[in-house]
Amino acid sequence: MMRxxxxxxxxxxxxxxxxxxxxxxxxxxxxxxxxxxxWEVLRRRFFAEVQPHFLTEEQELLPALESLGEEAxxxxxxxxxxxxxxxxxxxxxxxxxxxxxxxxxxxAHVRFEEAQVFELAQRRLPPEVLERIARRTPPPPTRTVG
Ligand SMILES: [Fe+2]
Ligand SMILES: [Fe+2]
Numbered sequence: 001m002m003r004x005x006x007x008x009x010x011x012x013x014x015x016x017x018x019x020x021x022x023x024x025x026x027x028x029x030x031x032x033x034x035x036x037x038x039w040e041v042l043r044r045r046f047f048a049e050v051q052p053h054f055l056t057e058e059q060e061l062l063p064a065l066e067s068l069g070e071e072a073x074x075x076x077x078x079x080x081x082x083x084x085x086x087x088x089x090x091x092x093x094x095x096x097x098x099x100x101x102x103x104x105x106x107x108a109h110v111r112f113e114e115a116q117v118f119e120l121a122q123r124r125l126p127p128e129v130l131e132r133i134a135r136r137t138p139p140p141p142t143r144t145v146g
Contacts, residue, residue, distance in 0.1 A: 025104070027039065028103060054084075060129060061117070061125075064129040
C-alpha cells in the first residue's frame with residue numbers, strides 16, 4: 001500500500017536508517033584502527049537521528065496503536081528499540097560484535113515497521129494522531145531516490 005502522506009516523514013527517516021544500518025555493517029568489518037573513530041561518528045548520529053525517530057514512535061504512534069488493541073505489535077517495537085539502545089550504550093560486548101548486531105537489528109526493525117506497523121497505522125489510526133505525527137516529522141519535499 002502507498003504510504004499515507006502523514007507518515008512519509010517517518011518513512012523517509014526509515015530510508016536513512018537503512019543506510020545507517022548498512023554503514024554500521026560496513027564499519028563492523030573495518031580494520032582495527034578505524035573501528036573506534038568510525039564508531040564515535042556513528043554513535044553521535046544514533047543519538048542525533050535515530051533516537052528522535054524512536055521518541056516520535058514511542059510518544060505518538062505506539063500509545064495510539066495500543067489503544068486500538070495492538071499490544072503484541074507495540075511490544076515488539078518497544079523490545080526492538082530497547083535492544084537497539086542497549087547495543088549502543090552497553091559496552092560489555094566487543095565493539096565489532098555490537099556494530100554487527102546493531103546494523104542487522106536496525107535493518108530488520110525498519111523493515112518490520114514498514115511492512116507491518118506502518119501499514120496498520122495508516123489503516124487504523126485516527127486522523128488526529130496521523131496529523132500530529134506529520135507535524136512532528138513533516139514529510140520531506142519530493143526527492144529523487146537514487
Ligand atoms: Fe522503531
Ligand atoms: Fe521507525
